[in-house]
Amino acid sequence: MNHNQRDWEVHPPYLYPDYKSTVFRAPSKPLIPMKHTLSESTGPVYGQESVGKYDNDLTKNGIRNGEPLGERIVVSGRILDIDGRPIKNTLVEIWQANAAGRYIHKVDQHNAPLDPNFFGGGRCVTDENGRYTFMTIKPGAYPWGNHPNAWRPNHIHFSLFGSNITNRLVTQMYFPGDPLLQYDPIYQGVPEKARHLLVSQFDLSLTQPDFALGYNFDIVLRGHNATPFENQ
Amino acid sequence: MTQTPSQTVGPYFAYGLSPQQYLYNHTSIASGNLRTSNTQGEPITIKGRVLDGQGNAIPDAMIEIWQADAKGQYNPTDSDFKGFGRFGTGTDPEAQFIFQTIKPASVDGQAPHITVVVFMRGLLTHAYTRLYFSDETAENQKDIVLSTVPEERKNTLIAQRQETPEGIVYQWDIVMQGEQETVFFDV
Numbered sequence: 248m249n250h251n252q253r254d255w256e257v258h259p260p261y262l263y264p265d266y267k268s269t270v271f272r273a274p275s276k277p278l279i280p281m282k283h284t285l286s287e288s289t290g291p292v293y294g295q296e297s298v299g300k301y302d303n304d305l306t307k308n309g310i311r312n313g314e315p316l317g318e319r320i321v322v323s324g325r326i327l328d329i330d331g332r333p334i335k336n337t338l339v340e341i342w343q344a345n346a347a348g349r350y351i352h353k354v355d356q357h358n359a360p361l362d363p364n365f366f367g368g369g370r371c372v373t374d375e376n377g378r379y380t381f382m383t384i385k386p387g388a389y390p391w392g393n394h395p396n397a398w399r400p401n402h403i404h405f406s407l408f409g410s411n412i413t414n415r416l417v418t419q420m421y422f423p424g425d426p427l428l429q430y431d432p433i434y435q436g437v438p439e440k441a442r443h444l445l446v447s448q449f450d451l452s453l454t455q456p457d458f459a460l461g462y463n464f465d466i467v468l469r470g471h472n473a474t475p476f477e478n479q
Numbered sequence: 480m481t482q483t484p485s486q487t488v489g490p491y492f493a494y495g496l497s498p499q500q501y502l503y504n505h506t507s508i509a510s511g512n513l514r515t516s517n518t519q520g521e522p523i524t525i526k527g528r529v530l531d532g533q534g535n536a537i538p539d540a541m542i543e544i545w546q547a548d549a550k551g552q553y554n555p556t557d558s559d560f561k562g563f564g565r566f567g568t569g570t571d572p573e574a575q576f577i578f579q580t581i582k583p584a585s586v587d588g589q590a591p592h593i594t595v596v597v598f599m600r601g602l603l604t605h606a607y608t609r610l611y612f613s614d615e616t617a618e619n620q621k622d623i624v625l626s627t628v629p630e631e632r633k634n635t636l637i638a639q640r641q642e643t644p645e646g647i648v649y650q651w652d653i654v655m656q657g658e659q660e661t662v663f664f665d666v
């Protein structure tokens with residue numbers, strides 16, 4: 248496999264019938280292979296100027312009249328390319344449910360309380376070592392309509408740009424030891440050998456004593472130095 | 480190292496990824512409007528729906544576009560044209576995506592085109608496609624990427640130019656499945 252290509256041995260397939268929404272949305276014809284041109288080896292660049300003061304602190308960026316409820320956590324990790332090189336100055340966007348498992352999104356009808364002091368969206372830019380760090384609240388599990396008694400495991404949604412548009416990745420970070428993972432078709436849609444890559448690790452060195460627990464979640468994107476003719 | 484697997488964007492991306500469009504109290508890094516009154520090039524609007532295998536318009540998709548400017552440059556340093564747009568299909572009554580942009584020039588000898596990235600609930604891995612322009616017949620005919628697409632499917636990548644009272648509109652639906660399924664690329 249050329250390392251600028253998507254590794255289909257780790258990404259979930261489009262059609263995964265246990266996840267019902269894939270049935271009428273999955274492309275049914277084979278993808279057409281494309282050699283990268285300048286259009287694929289470039290991409291938008293969002294740096295520090297796209298990040299506001301509290302954007303990386305979800306315990307603060309939604310405050311109206313008090314502290315958000317729930318367990319404070321630090322979520323940090325490195326964004327790397329396939330060769331293990333850090334991807335510096337790249338934008339990381341996240342969104343998540345509150346501690347009760349409720350999204351602020353208008354169509355989330357889950358009968359769990361909204362937290363007036365928690366928004367749930369954030370962003371930051373990686374440093375020289377490719378590291379990002381968020382302070383947030385541990386998201387709750389929530390029910391969904393996929394099948395009877397379906398619950399999503401605790402998770403944080405991540406969106407990344409990397410160094411060009413083919414590096415684009417949207418994924419979800421899970422928590423170690425979550426008993427719901429084995430029942431979740433979104434997580435199970437990932438080929439078995441790669442599933443563990445979506446589970447963060449508890450990391451004592453990231454904890455803030457008397458304040459917050461820490462989880463590490465590294466993310467590996469595709470090739471760094473794609474050039475227009477490298478694949479030809 | 481192994482690539483981190485993709486997961487669906489889910490139904491609730493709006494307040495995280497395009498909060499301003501959905502009227503949440505948070506800034507957005509990108510929107511459906513890529514141009515200002517100073518941006519060089521022909522102003523155009525791109526409009527379309529994302530259709531599922533039953534022909535229903537999908538109201539919780541997110542479309543991103545990436546394009547060159549009117550000089551054929553990506554990430555130009557001398558202009559405020561970023562070339563990147565993001566729009567969710569949940570705010571338009573017909574579930575359309577709508578981009579206000581400029582028509583890109585040719586890059587690398589390719590026909591003018593826009594890279595399109597498709598995300599939605601139910602799509603575990605995002606999909607890549609390209610938008611070409613109906614008024615570029617000659618360029619389209621010799622494009623190196625279009626030439627890899629079976630003849631009968633090329634039309635799925637070509638946005639139709641319309642002159643309307645609001646200006647030039649390119650109409651282009653993205654069809655996820657079936658006879659008229661849009662060509663998606665393994666990029």
Ligand SMILES: [Fe+3]
Pocket residue numbers: 344399402404489491
């Ligand atoms: Fe979620």
